[in-house]
Amino acid sequence: MTDYHPMWEELGMDLETHDLLCDALPVAFGDTYLSQENRPENMAFYDFVVSGIHGIRPAEFIEMKKEGRKVFGTFCVFVPDEVVVACNGAVTGLCGGSQFWVPDGEKHIPSDTCPLIKASLGAHFGKTCPYFMVSDMYVGETTCDGKKKAYEVLGADKETYIMDMPQMKRPCDIVKWKEEIAAFAAKVEEVTGVTLTPENLAEAIKVINAKRAALKRVYDCRKADPVPISGKDALLMIQIAFFDDPVRCAEMANKLADELEQRIADGVGVFPAGTKRIMVTGTPLAIPNWKLHHIIETSGAVVVCEDMCTGSRYFENQVDESGTTLDEQFMALSERYMKNNCACFTPNPGRLEDIVRQAKEYHVDGVIDCNLKFCTLYNIEKQSVADLLAEEGIPCLSLETDYADNDAEQLRTRIGAFVEMLG
Amino acid sequence: MPLSRNVRCYALLKTHTDVWALFEACKEAGVEARIAPTPRQADTHASCGTSLLVPCDTSDAVLALASERGIATNGVVRVQNAIDPARDRYC
Numbered sequence: 001m002t003d004y005h006p007m008w009e010e011l012g013m014d015l016e017t018h019d020l021l022c023d024a025l026p027v028a029f030g031d032t033y034l035s036q037e038n039r040p041e042n043m044a045f046y047d048f049v050v051s052g053i054h055g056i057r058p059a060e061f062i063e064m065k066k067e068g069r070k071v072f073g074t075f076c077v078f079v080p081d082e083v084v085v086a087c088n089g090a091v092t093g094l095c096g097g098s099q100f101w102v103p104d105g106e107k108h109i110p111s112d113t114c115p116l117i118k119a120s121l122g123a124h125f126g127k128t129c130p131y132f133m134v135s136d137m138y139v140g141e142t143t144c145d146g147k148k149k150a151y152e153v154l155g156a157d158k159e160t161y162i163m164d165m166p167q168m169k170r171p172c173d174i175v176k177w178k179e180e181i182a183a184f185a186a187k188v189e190e191v192t193g194v195t196l197t198p199e200n201l202a203e204a205i206k207v208i209n210a211k212r213a214a215l216k217r218v219y220d221c222r223k224a225d226p227v228p229i230s231g232k233d234a235l236l237m238i239q240i241a242f243f244d245d246p247v248r249c250a251e252m253a254n255k256l257a258d259e260l261e262q263r264i265a266d267g268v269g270v271f272p273a274g275t276k277r278i279m280v281t282g283t284p285l286a287i288p289n290w291k292l293h294h295i296i297e298t299s300g301a302v303v304v305c306e307d308m309c310t311g312s313r314y315f316e317n318q319v320d321e322s323g324t325t326l327d328e329q330f331m332a333l334s335e336r337y338m339k340n341n342c343a344c345f346t347p348n349p350g351r352l353e354d355i356v357r358q359a360k361e362y363h364v365d366g367v368i369d370c371n372l373k374f375c376t377l378y379n380i381e382k383q384s385v386a387d388l389l390a391e392e393g394i395p396c397l398s399l400e401t402d403y404a405d406n407d408a409e410q411l412r413t414r415i416g417a418f419v420e421m422l423g
Numbered sequence: 424m425p426l427s428r429n430v431r432c433y434a435l436l437k438t439h440t441d442v443w444a445l446f447e448a449c450k451e452a453g454v455e456a457r458i459a460p461t462p463r464q465a466d467t468h469a470s471c472g473t474s475l476l477v478p479c480d481t482s483d484a485v486l487a488l489a490s491e492r493g494i495a496t497n498g499v500v501r502v503q504n505a506i507d508p509a510r511d512r513y514c
Contacts (some may be wrong), residue, residue, distance in 0.1 A: 001461065001497075002438045021514070022471040026460035026505075026513045032433075034459055034476060044446060047458040050440045051473035059471035098514040146490040288514040298508055408511035 003083060004055035007062065011133035015375075018128045022149045025288065032232060032294045038270050039061045040229055040263065042195070042256040046236050047391065049244070053117035053287075057092075057243055058130035064090055066135070070192045073135030076143055077309045077340060078165060080321065080333050081187045085246065086204035087194040093242030094138070097286030099403035104128070108153050113400045114374040116172035116286060124154060133245065137191060139184070141165050142345040144377055161187050169338060169345055178334035181356035185330070187397050192288040207246050214250040215241060217257035222304045223362050226269020227277070231272075231303025232293045238310050239287035271302045276422045277280040278288065279364040281307040281355055283372045288405060292370055295411050301419045307355050313340050336418050343377035351381065352388045359394050365422045366395040368415070373402045395422060431505035433465040433480050435497035436487070442473045445485070445494050450474070454484055465500040484497040 008015055029050055049056065061071050072088045074081075080089045095101060096119045104126035105118030123129035132138075138160040140151040154160050163180050166173035185196050193201075218237060221228055239254065241249050263269070278301045281290065286307065293303050306312060319336040322328040341350035359367060369385050371378035382398045389396040397418040401407055434456070436440035436442045449456035458477040465496060466472070477485045489496045 001436060001442075001466070001467070001474065003470075004472075005470065019470050024512075024514050025471060026462040027512055029460050030506040031508050031510050031512065034457060035506050041450070048439070048443060048446075048473065051442075051458055051460040053469065054471045056473075067427070084491060197491055201513070249471070267456055286486050291511075291513045294513075295507070295511075405511055405513055408513075412511075 002052075002055060004059070007055070008130060009058060011058070011122050011130055012127060013133055014127040018054070021128060024100065025053075028115065028288060028290070032290045033236070036230055036270070038104050039233060040169065040256060040259050040266075041353060042252070042259045043081055043233050043236075045252045045255075046233070046240055049240050050236065051249060054097055054130050058134050060245070061090060061092065061134045061236045065136075070136045072188070073131060073138045074140045075138070077314055077371045078141050078143065078337055078342070079139045079163060080181055080184070080337060081199060081246065082204040082208050082333060083181065083188050083196065084328065086196055086200040087188045087192040088372060089188060089192050090245075092131050092135065093286070094120060094131050094135070095286075097125035097239075097289035097403070099405070101126060101128065111149055112374050113146050114283070114372045116283065116372055117150045121150055121154060121401065124157070137161060137264070139393070141209050142343055144375070146374070160322050165344060166338070166391045169350070174334050177338055178330045181330045181333050182326075185326075196326065198324055198326055201326065202321065202323070205321055205329065205332070209318045211241070211246045211250040211253070211319065212318060214253035214257065215315040218253055218260060219305065219315070221260035221264060223259060224269075225274040225277070225363065226267070226271060226275070227302055227304055228263035228269055229281065230257075230270050230297055231278070231280070231306075232290060232297055235285060235290065235303070235306065235310065236287075238306070238314055239285070241314065268300070273289060276301040276365045277363055278302065278357070279305040279307060279359055279362060280311070281367060281382060282370040282372060283375045284309040285379050291403075291405075291408065292401065292411070293370070295408065295415055296368065299416045299419050301422075303362060304321070307351075307358055309342070311405060312354075312358060313342070326339045343381050348381065352384060355385060356388065356392055356394075358393070359389075364394070364416060366397065368399060370399040370401060373400055429433055429504060430479060430498050430504050432477050432479040433459065433461060433502060434477055434482065434485050434499045435461065436474065436489075437467055437497070438497050439473045441494050441496075442475055444492065445489050445496075448488050448492050448494070449477075449485060452488055454481055454488065456485065462502055462505055464502045464505070466497070
């Protein structure tokens with residue numbers, strides 16, 4: 001098989017430690033994904049990407065860089081990909097979803113920081129993630145205190161541009177975010193050497209809108225009963241979307257959606273009709289964080305929707321394509337991105353409205369609200385979520401976990417009891 | 424067709440493009456195959472590499488198909504206990 005060691009070595013990676021991660025991936029992916037029966041055929045593409053996740057896509061980025069293109073590593077759904085794509089750059093998500101990277105992160109930031117942040121820093125400083133290594137620069141954002149301070153630590157080692165996220169959603173905050181996008185655009189122009197124009201930005205807006213539309217088609221299929229795709233597979237599609245070329249991402253998601261729509265027409269599902277339907281909400285599930293979905297789907301239920309950044313927040317709401325000046329386009333981008341109901345906002349009634357709306361749209365029987373340990377924002381919002389769902393008569397289970405395996409049995413017990421309670 | 428619970432067979436190929444090509448060939452020929460990360464037990468040199476997971480009783484057919492299409496392989500390797508959904512070991 002292709003030996004990526006020379007490429008990783010050239011990137012400056014710690015090969016010996018990285019090989020330990022490569023040891024763990026086949027087991028975790030096999031147990032979680034390949035144990036499923038009757039998966040959609042078009043999941044083969046996503047299996048292919050995961051199987052070569054630290055080789056195939058990083059190699060593509062290296063080829064882009066040889067052509068003079070720049071790679072921007074991002075941590076959050078608020079960073080507008082459109083601006084980078086318009087300047088002929090590439091955007092990639094960054095590693096942060098595995099316990100493997102946590103110990104290296106704890107060498108640089110306190111252990112009572114959320115595992116997503118610790119893992120991200122661990123992947124960078126441990127030199128065990130090719131996406132960090134291949135990025136020309138990182139783009140952070142002020143969506144929580146932990147990330148804000150972590151970016152200072154990261155930025156001391158590699159250029160990290162920070163977008164200052166408004167904390168409220170007043171009209172002046174939409175304008176403020178538009179100004180942040182304009183400032184980011186100036187930075188992207190400087191790094192890429194490409195001038196942003198209304199024409200190239202308009203084209204990029206269309207590309208990213210098409211990607212969102214394709215991902216939404218797949219999610220819409222999950223509203224059916226029987227559901228034609230498992231929650232695990234839908235999660236994998238979204239996780240990979242953060243790393244993939246946006247045009248290919250749309251093409252593959254549309255192929256998958258075609259198949260799922262046919263499955264619905266044929267009454268084909270991956271779980272029997274009437275299987276209890278769960279919506280998951282809370283902190284994002286960065287690849288390869290599959291624990292929660294796997295436990296739910298091996299406990300007699302199916303995940304039909306994720307109200308999270310690695311879920312519907314990634315593709316809901318399109319950017320208005322009618323702007324003809326950069327000023328109008330920046331405003332359109334701001335308006336779309338500021339519709340994202342992240343827990344960083346105060347107050348944040350939009351998230352509660354999203355949860356109830358999606359619970360109805362996806363016909364859910366229960367909601368699992370799960371946050372990563374030390375994520376104060378989502379942890380505090382749990383009570384509001386539970387109260388509102390109680391008012392709506394929708395059962396809710398609140399959980400807290402991290403990336404370690406050692407709470408799997410406890411989660412299994414609690415989730416199993418919750419599913420049983422759903423009747 | 425359910426795969427055996429205890430033994431899995433992995434077809435090892437030279438490159439990831441060969442993996443995709445053989446996967447497509449299997450699909451066309453109606454031979455079951457799934458793309459999978461290569462377990463270390465299947466290839467001691469495997470490191471985040473890609474292979475094809477095939478039912479052990481069709482491994483000869485898969486190799487024949489590869490030969491017919493001019494796709495070079497490193498054979499099919501049997502791996503014990505490769506997949507266990509109750510193992511609860513994550514990355």
